[in-house]
Amino acid sequence: MGRALQPGLMTAPPFIDARGITKRYGPITALDDVSFELRPGEVHALLGHNGAGKSTLVKILSGLVRPVSGTLTMAGEEVTLRTPQQAQQHGVALVDQELSLVPALTVEENILLGNVESPFLQRPGGSRAATREILDGLGLRHVAPSTHVRDLAIGERQLIEIARALSRDARVLILDEPTATLSDTEIEHVFRAVRQVVAQGRSVIYVSHRLGEVLELCDRASIFRDGRHVETRAVSELDRRGLIELMLGDVPEPSQRDGLHEDAGEVATVTIRNLSVPPRVQGFDLTARGGQIIALAGQIGSGASEVLRALAGLVPDAQGDVSINGKDVRLGSPRRCVDAGTVYASGDRKGEGLFLGHSVQLNLVATRLPALTRWGLVRRGAAASVARQLIDVIGMDRKRMRTPVVSLSGGNQQKVFLGRCLEQHAAELLLLEEPTRGVDVGGRMEIHDLVRVAAAHGNAVIFASTELDEVLDLADTIVTMHAGRVVRTLPRRLATSAEILGDMTHGNSESRAGVAA
Amino acid sequence: MSSVALKDPRRTRELARTSAPFLILALMLVAFYVLPQLSGREATVFNVFNSMQNFAALGLVALALGLTMIAGEFDLSVVGMYGLGSMLAVMTGKDSALLGLGIALLAGLFVGLVQGTIIAKLRINSMPVTLGGYLLLLGLTATIGHDDSQSYPNLSVGSSLDSVVAQIFSLRSLVAVGVFVVVTLAMRYTRLGRDIRAIGGDRRASRTAGVPVDRMLIGVFALSSVLSALAGALIAYSLATATPDPGLAPLIFAITAVLLGGVTLAGGQGAALAIAAGAITLSLLQELFSILGTPTYVSSLITGGLLVLVTIIAAPDLKQWWRTVRTRRGGPTASAASVGSSPAATVTGER
Structure with a gap:
């Protein structure tokens, strides 16, 4: 040519x-x-x-x-x-x-x-x-x-x-x-x-x-x-x-952030002290309350997703003092962490999230089957009605209820996955890894709204993201991480994109650690 | 940055994984030499020759099965084809051994192509297809052989196949060695080896990347059946007889040898040379049992134990499991102590 x-x-x-x-x-x-x-x-x-x-x-x-x-x-x-x-x-x-x-x-x-x-x-x-x-x-x-x-x-x-x-x-x-x-x-x-x-x-x-x-x-x-x-x-x-x-055909309004709902009954309280996740993360501390959305902002390898995996019980040798709603949680077992009230949405939705060959309906109710079961048998009617509620929440066409998840687009798969994770009981700790990976602008706003609603119901939300836009858009507290350490923590209203990006890419602001909230 | 730090242990692990079958073979050789002496017996060159004779037949079956396992499938019909190959060679090779061999190999090619096409094109699991194939071939073998053992009159064929070459080999075991060499070279130095491991490692990714997945699968099953037929035909000429049912012993030998050779059930991993090492190890072990006069139940116990042990050592999650066990035993107090006073930015979220 x-x-x-x-x-x-x-x-x-x-x-x-x-x-x-x-x-x-x-x-x-x-x-x-x-x-x-x-x-x-x-x-x-x-x-x-x-x-x-x-x-x-x-x-x-x-x-x-x-x-x-x-x-x-x-x-x-x-x-x-x-x-x-x-x-x-x-x-x-x-x-x-x-x-x-x-x-x-x-x-x-x-x-x-x-x-x-x-x-x-x-x-x-x-x-x-x-x-x-x-x-x-x-x-x-x-x-x-x-x-x-x-x-x-x-x-x-x-x-x-x-x-x-x-x-x-x-x-x-x-x-x-x-x-x-x-x-x-x-x-x-x-x-x-x-x-x-x-x-x-x-x-x-x-x-x-x-x-x-x-x-x-x-x-x-x-x-x-x-x-x-x-x-x-x-x-x-x-x-x-x-x-x-x-x-989109029209321009959506930037969604308003509503605070904690008045009627939120229980509110989650989470404290993390001295969390270490070998080989990378050491001495990670964080406190989170229900209604709060905290971003762990860092590039791949910063340790942000490792922290989430540890809190979800997926890292056998992670150690640290973690308590949720006043109860101590021993890490290292997903089962114990789920019982303590954590909900984890992996960034790898294919490998660790969805049952690809199964229908949207089954995927939506997959983690709440115990609640839908009587004498060891799933009540089909109840399962179907819960799935209908959830599919409305995530704003997907009910006609797709029986479609195998594998045939949905990436963004819709992510909605099904998060839909399953989000609408749980209040007063829990939601851990979201890259909540909008591979999702387009419209879908991203919808997913962000889902997360905000979940927070407003009294859940504490911690998400890990490598994307600056998402961090600034969704979080109300930003924790920047680099090379396994927290660079600093600051409320969203004090953060500028240049600072956050600087922290994420260089992590060289130890000298300014005093800025931390 | 992280991948640089972690590269070395990964290299070591990889090296350990690929060299394990040869280490086991080396240990086996030592045991083969030492153990008989402890009980006042002696392992002779003839015992090694015997092991290689066993390898000549069952090693090829192991290779046939192993190739399908590397491609992420499982060819249960290898014993069926082994039986049919020997029966066809005996029944059709009375005038010309080469003609009988050729017919057996052609039958193998046909069976493999049919099975491979069904598995690749209809995308069904190979287990039911080849189990059905095994039973069909077994029935066919008995039908051709009038449900009885058939003898091969031309005894000179067998004796020339089994005449000793270089003390430990025969023409027959040299054929097996040659096949292993060719397959090893093909797996290592041609596109085929990479593609076979690719379709075993991740079928969808291979398809997207442009690997002709269906053609490769059909080819692997065709090769598997041809190798099984070859092994069957040669052993039949050697023994000058073909039985209507070879039993399950060859299949169990093949599976054990393949697993000892480091091939995983998940697919995507393995090498022909390592399968050879596994098959020779197992042949030596069986010969050792016969030198020592070990009762069958004891040899079963030892072979089974060895297989379980090797599988556990090769398990990728072994290390992580062990870490979990250690952490649990250490409990929360140990954890607090080990973290100690790392300088950390203390973080308190606010709203």
Whole structure:
């Protein structure tokens, strides 16, 4: 592709031209007569609410699912993509939202995995130099190509996934929520890689819920709503508010923070003293009251999620004096912690949250079966009515009650998961890890409202987040963490984004510890 | 930062895991040499030859099963194909042993392709499919053999297959060694090995990454049945007889050898060479029992104990479980003492 970028960008013939694409899953129409074009050398954002159809379009373009109708043209040639391999042969490389790395293989093997052009004969370590170069470019200098992927942190895995797509020399790189698990420095590496790719005349499809990234990185944006293509615009004509308007159809009011409900009966009190979670966290102290929403703000590896896991009883050798509502809790057993009144929503909703093959209904009531049981048998009527209440609370269509969770979009899965965790009795300690990972703007507001309501009912909420926006939006007390230690604690109204971000990335404000509340 | 600090213990653990089957084999060799002397007997070169003869037959069955386990499946039909392979070789190879062998291998290829296609395309668990396959093959073997043992008249085939080469090998065990070498090289130096481990490690991820999952699965099952048929045909020529039912002993040998070889039921891990180590260890152990004249029930006890022990040592959660046990025993007082006076920013949330 010898074409110069900017002048040619708007006039070049599209590399991908999809017309009238329709896809149905059972009774649900995921994409309805959608058209989409991708030009060489552009970064094209796909935007939309959960279930708007972005992920389905991505899957069609990468050969994972086939549309019911519509035509797909790539480089001027009409194509039918039956398998991911065929999509690859047409020059499409996908970085899926769900990781497609095999934990049992090494980094190098994972990067070569599935590459139709990788030679039949290969020596272990044979492509080490090329692998090294790509890893370095993504800021993974410390990761050896012979490391097993199971030994990497989730952010590192996401970068390996991107490294694989880069290694394939594809004409089109599709990134589906590539930054959801990444820290800011890691995101910078991804951005740099994307810019290199388009500078070579290749194209990138960028799916993200983070509007800031879209505004910074993308040339054009296609907005989807309820399976329909709403509009495609040059990003330079848009701002954050304009994007939200297009995505939602209207601009939601920033939700008001209501204080503790008058009628909240019991109020939780939680004290944590001297919590240590080997090997990283030491001497963590915190006091929380019902009605309070506390953010543990820190990058991956800061210790924030380890603290939550320890409080949930998931770390066998975590130690510390923890009391909930005046009762001491011995850590190290999830059962004991649940009995003491903690509710933990893991950041890994697939592995530790949902029963993917089961219905929405079963997932919603899964943790409260003892209350719905008589003589060891689940009362079906009671279970169904509780599930109906919960599905209304999370604002999902009741028609989806019997849908297997695995077929929902990521955001809707997260709502089901949190719905199950949130509507418990009052006066409990809610531990939420990355409550809106991979959830779009609208879904995020809804989930934040759910959390606020839960707090208003007298629950104490502690959540861990790597995302600055979320911390500032949801918390009323912010605890910044870095390298296993608390940097400082301050009320939301005194926090500025620059300070919080500084604490999270450098943790170098010990000298200012006096600021702590 | 954290991954740098943790890299070394992980490397060590990985090394321990991959070298365990060979360590066990080394220990076994020592025991094989030492234990008979303690009871006034002696392990001879002939005993080693005998072990390798056992390995020649059952090692191949173990490899067949092990490959499907690395791919995250379980081929119960290996013994069925082992039996059918030996019966077909004896019944059709009366004039030409090679023809009989070829027919047995073709039958294996066919059975494996059918089973693999059902499992891959319909995405059903391999357990019911191959259990059904095992029973069908067993019935077929008995039908072909008129429900009786069939003898093979051309005894010279067996004696040339079993003639001693380099003191401890025979042509038959060299065939098995050769197969192991080829599979080891293929698993290590071609795309196939990586893809087999990938589909065993995470099937969905492999599919998304672009691995031709269905084709790989069908191929693995085809290879598994062909290897089983090969083992069956060779043992039948060697013994100059084929039985209508080989029993379950070969299957139990194969499973034990594969697990000793470090292959996990979860899939995604394992190497052909380590399976060979497991199979040789088990063959030596059985030979050792016969040297010592150990009663069957004692050898069962020892083999079973060894298997359970190895499985426990290899368990990934062993260390964490042990930490839990220690922490519980230490109790809350120990915890307060060990944390001590770490300088910490004390935090009190306010509203």
